[in-house]
Amino acid sequence: MITLDHVSKTFESKGRTVRAVDDVSLTIGAGQLHVLIGPSGSGKTTTMRMINRLETPTAGRITVDGRDVLAMDVVELRRSIGYVIQQGGLLPHLTVAENVAMVPRLLGWQRHRRRERAEELLGLVGLPAGQFADRYPRELSGGQQQRVGVARALAADPPIVLMDEPFGAVDPITRKQLQRELRRVQAAVNKTIVFVTHDIGEAFLLGDQIALMADGRLVQNGTPADLLRRPATPFVTAFTGEDRGLRALEYTTLAEVADAAGSVPATDGDTLPGELSILEAGRELARRGETGVDGFWVSDRGGRKTGYLSYRRFAAMLGEALGPAGATAGEADGDALPA
Amino acid sequence: MLEDPFSFVEYIRENPDDFLRFLSQHVQLTLLSVLFGVVIAVPAAILASRVGLLARPLTGIASVGQTIPSLAVLGLLIPFLGIGFRPALVALTIQAFLPIFLNAYVGIRSVDRAVLDAARGMGTSGGQLLRMVELPLASPVIFAGIQTATVQNIAIATLAAYIGGGGLGDLILQGLSTLNGALLFAGAVPVAVLAITTELALGRLRRWIVPEGLRPTGS
Amino acid sequence: MRFLRENPDEVLLRFGEHVQLVAVTVALGILIGVPLGILVTKVRWLQRPVLLATGVLYTVPSLALFAVLIPYTGIGRGTAVVALVVYSLLVIVRNTVAGIEGVAPLTLDAARGMGMTGGQRLRLVELPLALPVILAGVRLATVATIGTATIAAAIGAGGLGRIIFDGMDRLDSDRIAAGAVPAAALALLADWSLGRLGRAFWHGGESASGGE
Ligand SMILES: Nc1ncnc2c1ncn2[C@@H]1O[C@H](COP(=O)(O)OP(=O)(O)O)[C@@H](O)[C@H]1O
Ligand SMILES: [Mg+2]
Numbered sequence: 001m002i003t004l005d006h007v008s009k010t011f012e013s014k015g016r017t018v019r020a021v022d023d024v025s026l027t028i029g030a031g032q033l034h035v036l037i038g039p040s041g042s043g044k045t046t047t048m049r050m051i052n053r054l055e056t057p058t059a060g061r062i063t064v065d066g067r068d069v070l071a072m073d074v075v076e077l078r079r080s081i082g083y084v085i086q087q088g089g090l091l092p093h094l095t096v097a098e099n100v101a102m103v104p105r106l107l108g109w110q111r112h113r114r115r116e117r118a119e120e121l122l123g124l125v126g127l128p129a130g131q132f133a134d135r136y137p138r139e140l141s142g143g144q145q146q147r148v149g150v151a152r153a154l155a156a157d158p159p160i161v162l163m164d165e166p167f168g169a170v171d172p173i174t175r176k177q178l179q180r181e182l183r184r185v186q187a188a189v190n191k192t193i194v195f196v197t198h199d200i201g202e203a204f205l206l207g208d209q210i211a212l213m214a215d216g217r218l219v220q221n222g223t224p225a226d227l228l229r230r231p232a233t234p235f236v237t238a239f240t241g242e243d244r245g246l247r248a249l250e251y252t253t254l255a256e257v258a259d260a261a262g263s264v265p266a267t268d269g270d271t272l273p274g275e276l277s278i279l280e281a282g283r284e285l286a287r288r289g290e291t292g293v294d295g296f297w298v299s300d301r302g303g304r305k306t307g308y309l310s311y312r313r314f315a316a317m318l319g320e321a322l323g324p325a326g327a328t329a330g331e332a333d334g335d336a337l338p339a
Numbered sequence: 340m341l342e343d344p345f346s347f348v349e350y351i352r353e354n355p356d357d358f359l360r361f362l363s364q365h366v367q368l369t370l371l372s373v374l375f376g377v378v379i380a381v382p383a384a385i386l387a388s389r390v391g392l393l394a395r396p397l398t399g400i401a402s403v404g405q406t407i408p409s410l411a412v413l414g415l416l417i418p419f420l421g422i423g424f425r426p427a428l429v430a431l432t433i434q435a436f437l438p439i440f441l442n443a444y445v446g447i448r449s450v451d452r453a454v455l456d457a458a459r460g461m462g463t464s465g466g467q468l469l470r471m472v473e474l475p476l477a478s479p480v481i482f483a484g485i486q487t488a489t490v491q492n493i494a495i496a497t498l499a500a501y502i503g504g505g506g507l508g509d510l511i512l513q514g515l516s517t518l519n520g521a522l523l524f525a526g527a528v529p530v531a532v533l534a535i536t537t538e539l540a541l542g543r544l545r546r547w548i549v550p551e552g553l554r555p556t557g558s
Numbered sequence: 559m560r561f562l563r564e565n566p567d568e569v570l571l572r573f574g575e576h577v578q579l580v581a582v583t584v585a586l587g588i589l590i591g592v593p594l595g596i597l598v599t600k601v602r603w604l605q606r607p608v609l610l611a612t613g614v615l616y617t618v619p620s621l622a623l624f625a626v627l628i629p630y631t632g633i634g635r636g637t638a639v640v641a642l643v644v645y646s647l648l649v650i651v652r653n654t655v656a657g658i659e660g661v662a663p664l665t666l667d668a669a670r671g672m673g674m675t676g677g678q679r680l681r682l683v684e685l686p687l688a689l690p691v692i693l694a695g696v697r698l699a700t701v702a703t704i705g706t707a708t709i710a711a712a713i714g715a716g717g718l719g720r721i722i723f724d725g726m727d728r729l730d731s732d733r734i735a736a737g738a739v740p741a742a743a744l745a746l747l748a749d750w751s752l753g754r755l756g757r758a759f760w761h762g763g764e765s766a767s768g769g770e
Contacts, residue, residue: 052460078462089457093475093550103461136552152461162460344629406745408705411738414722418731494619498709501726511625515712520629527625531618538617 002028002051002160002192007060008216009046020046022216023060028209030159033186033193035203037239038213044196047213048162051194052081064160079103082153082161082191086168088145090137096122096148097133103156121151124188126181143174150182154189164196179205200240204279212236225250225280249279249317257317258298258307269293274300274307278317285314347524362529364424364505368431368496373489375428376435381481383436384443385469398444405437409495413502427496427504434495435488442484446477479549486541493534497526507533561725561736569721569736576717576744579707583639584700587646591699592692594647595654596680605655612648620645620706624713638715642706646699653695657688690759697752704745708737718744 009021021043028034036044049055050062053074062069069077082103090099098105100121101114109117119129125147137145146166153161166182167175179202186193197203203210204224211221212235220232228250231237255274270288272281285296295310351358387394404412413430420426450473458472474481500508510526513519546554562569598605615623623641631637661684669683711719721737724730 054456054460075462075464078460080462081460083457083460085453085457085460087451087453089451089453089460091454091458091472091476091552092451093552095552102458106462106467138552149457403746406701406749407742408708408738408745410705410708410719410722411741414726414731414734414738415742417726417729417734422729490617494621497619497621501712501723508621511621512712514625515628518633523625523628527622531622531626534617534619534622535614538614 001030001065002194003061003063004047004050005061005063007047007050007057007062009043009050009055010058019216021050021057024213024216024218025060026211026218026221028192028194030192031190032208033195033206035207035210036194036196036213037198037200037203037210038219040198042213043216044198044213045164048164048194048196051160052078052083052162079106079156080158080160082156082158084146084149084153084161084163084166086165088137088142088149088169090145090148090152092137095134095136096127096140097129099137099148100152100155102152103158107156117155118151121154122148124154124185125151127151141174142170143178146170146178147181150185154185154191158191160192160194162194165198166195167202168197168199175202182206204240205282208283212239224283225277228279249282250277252278254278254281254298254309255300255307257313258309260307269296271297271299271305274298278314281314344520344524346521347528350521350525358510358525358529361505361507361509361526364499364509365493365496365507365530365533368424368428368499368504368506369489369492372428372431372435372492372496373439373485375432376439376488377485379432380436380439380484381443384440384447387440387444388447388473394444398441401437401440404433405441409434410498413495413498417502422503424499424504427499427502427506430502431492431495431499435492438487438491439481439484442487443477443481446480446484447473449480450476475550476553479545479553482541482545482548486538486545489541490534490538493530493537497530559732559735561721561730561732565736569740572716572718572721572737573740573744575715576704576707576719576741579635579638579642579710579715579717580700580703580748583642583646583703583707584696586639586643587650587699587703588696590643591647591650591695592654595651595692596658596685598651599655599658609648609652609655612644612651615644616648620709621712624710628713633714635715637713638707638710642703642710645706646703649699649702650692650695653691653698654688657691658684660691661687690756693752693756693759697749697756700752701745701749704741704748708741 004024004026007021007024008019011018011020024043024047026034026047036047038044046055050057051064051069053069056070064072064077064081090096091102094102097115097118100118101109104114104117119133122129122132127144127147132140132144132148137148140148146169149166150163153163167178170178183206195206207224209221210224210227212219212227214235220227220236222230227236227240231240253274254272254276257278258274270285270293272284276284294312295308295314297305298307298309300306383397387397412434413427416426416430416433420429454472454476455468458468463471496504496506497508497511499506500512507526507530510522511530512526514521514523514526594608598608620641623644624637627637627641631640665683665687666679669679674682707715707717708719708722711717711723718737718741722734722741725733725735725737
């Protein structure tokens, strides 16, 4: 668990004082993927970088599992926290496998164990080791480099991973794919992840919790549904409401879209309550992981299976509503800011 | 005064000891000065990259030093160092320091910020960051500085003869004062060959030394 | 300072010789180097051999180049100028090529689209845009020539190097300083003023496109 307690950070640059983070208090639960979202310059990166002490707070306290980060050895702290940045930040003079094995190397692991671990993780992020392990970063596409970045952050099995717009620099299609992969990986490894983005679609797709920031302040923190149903300020509505498809997902229930139970062959598979919104169902399914069946059952309040929904139809609805990433947040930036 | 341009070969054949002595002095002056230059300049560049206060004065002095004619540097040092092989070596070390220091400083400072940030975030200590990230990434630029310094010092070492430092310049100096073409060429041709082959050889070596991941694609 | 006080005329004379030597060299270097640089951007197959040849000559120590020229061109200023021009060529040719090839393809397309001939493109687009880079080459060549010209005194070309060599002969550090300090000052002054000149052109180009 990570806690931020009245944390502020001011920068002095060229005689001007910038209040990058302004009195932010936040709790990030273990095993949660907590999204920090907000317009560019709202202080997301700075907030994140104070957790692994790449920045030092000017006020307030940050703890990891109850220990004040400022009291910990900085090198040790960082080795226990994975870190992924937008441009990948891969070391260009090391191979993919050497990049992934960097933290284990710093921790003094044996060579063959490092190699094994690197291969395992490359497999996890969808880069077959046989094909990619001995290449150099410049021989990979942007999306592949980001996967290596994610694998590298996970290499020493840190309980916490910080991700700063990890998919920000790749094309929308690759981005969607990486988001899906991250959900799958997270289901497998179950880390505490702090995830910075300015893309609202990405935030809703990935976040267990979403913290919305503006001008260095925390505007609202809650589940995706909280942000949609109980927006704390008009700014929140403006920021989330940009994506009308998202609202539709929130207000349409499974019961409304499921096929009648009789029309499909009886199979195994999960059962989800029909009053769940499509959005909630998506999150619930992501949590449960793959079942091997091509869909799931929808039940009424009495628990009876009243309908069936194939994953294919379900994914199509989700995908359509969330659209390709990228177009949403930029528009919210400028005119949605409260005066 | 020089009927046969190859008469210098005869001179060398008839005076192998003299020639070899001058050649070996020349090579020693160059190699030792570059070696000392590296040993001083690389740590100095690391220091300058760490201590912001030192960066400006050090790089400023180094670039002014590079602008000043090398003969002037050689001459101005005489009152402090005297003449002979060692003073020449010190002067050459200073000359080697300048390009190596500037290249090393620029090389370290131009390492991609995102890469540094990621490496720091992974928990590299200061020394590890330097050893595993900054120096390997700066190595092509540092090596280019060493190449420049070596070829440049082969040239400056020909001037060492004027302050009693020996080297192949001695033969040129003798040739000039006696207007003896064979002597002139016996100094000039080997020194030119030495400079050109060193330049080409170090250029080759550079391709070997550059970390594989940094080499341009399709080479 | 004693030497300078007692022989102001000699120092002045050598200083004048030095400036003249450098001016003639750089002028010839530009007159040969810039057209040669332009030529190898147009006749592409010449580029590699020309850059290779100037590059190889550039690494030859100056005293050695002076020495091998003497039997053919004799002792004195002529030989010095020939060698000094050879050195200045590499930098000027290389920067001319870099400047012209650095012009954005889109800009050239636009120029072509306006119906400019090859000559007009060169005169109105490529050379003006390459000018700052060419000037940077001239600056480097000038500073290097000031240094190499001191060595040219060894083959009777005069200049401040004469005073330095005399001083070395007599182990007279006062005399050495009287040659070395003005030579160093000249190099620093040339570097500084040509640097300013280059920046002025750079800004001139920018403000012109901004519409004054
Ligand atoms: N090292 C720094 N020096 C000065 N100002 C900074 C620095 N880092 C960030 N800032 C400023 O702090 C504010 C928040 O930046 P950041 O945390 O990067 O925002 P975000 O990640 O949300 O885009 C911005 O105004 C930015 O300019
Ligand atoms: Mg940011």
